[in-house]
Amino acid sequence: MRKKYKYRSNCPINFTQEILGDKWSMLIIRDLMFAGKRHYGEFLKSDEKISTNILADRLGKLEHSELISKTIDKNNLSKNIYSLTSKGIDLMPILIEMISWGLNNNDKTMVPPEFLKGLQTDKIKFMKELKRAVSKAHGV
Amino acid sequence: MRKKYKYRSNCPINFTQEILGDKWSMLIIRDLMFAGKRHYGEFLKSDEKISTNILADRLGKLEHSELISKTIDKNNLSKNIYSLTSKGIDLMPILIEMISWGLNNNDKTMVPPEFLKGLQTDKIKFMKELKRAVSKAHGV
DNA sequence: CTGTATCCTTAGGGATACTG
């Protein structure tokens, strides 16, 4: 039983960050969301090379937070299939924006083209307005 | 001189996460972006209560990553003004999506009223726009 | 191959004293 955790504040950014703000959770979500990974061993094979104890811990925490769920693989009863819940899928806009920012700010980064579907022009238009306001406030 | 850091992979999500994936950096960006904070002491006053040594460290790292910049406050030569660079402002979509997800997934969370102080726009009007835009972006 | 458990090191971070 995982200890009940008290968040540091009522800020939604802080809440999101406390759930996903470690070095690994977001990458597991990424692998589920975009790379179609489902099994334990597949997560171990990511470029960032998560170690097995950390992977087990994060899968447990993500399941506890109800971002992912696991079911037994009918084809192989000794393994689980991990998948995103709808709450986990709802993280997609965050991931998309992280991809976008990363690509724009590090030439070395790259990602398969199919990752970038879903950017919505309405949102972009709104963002431009908002960015203009903040830029002005910061004298940029 | 900060040691040159090698990222674990070429994934843009990993890159973004390595820069912002600690418990404090994102909150400093938040305070600059939405709460209009500019001075050292203001950051110390956030609900999450960052300690002074961590704050100094993160301000240094964020400046090194060129997400923020600091200039001497002409009105008080013993203090600095911290502000977002355009690279920092470009993080806004990520923060907005984090706010949206946090609000949708934790009833306790709410947007702090002081969030809009730095924006030169009417608070209520801004919130309505924000809600409408985010909802629309999510097909709601 | 799918996980768990253990050991051990390091980085993150809290408290607080201190300097200008």
Add this chain to the structure above:
DNA sequence: CAGTATCCCTAAGGATACAG
């Protein structure tokens, strides 16, 4: 008040052995 420095502890994480 702005920022630095020090002390110390805990949590995060890496390596790897182990069990089904």
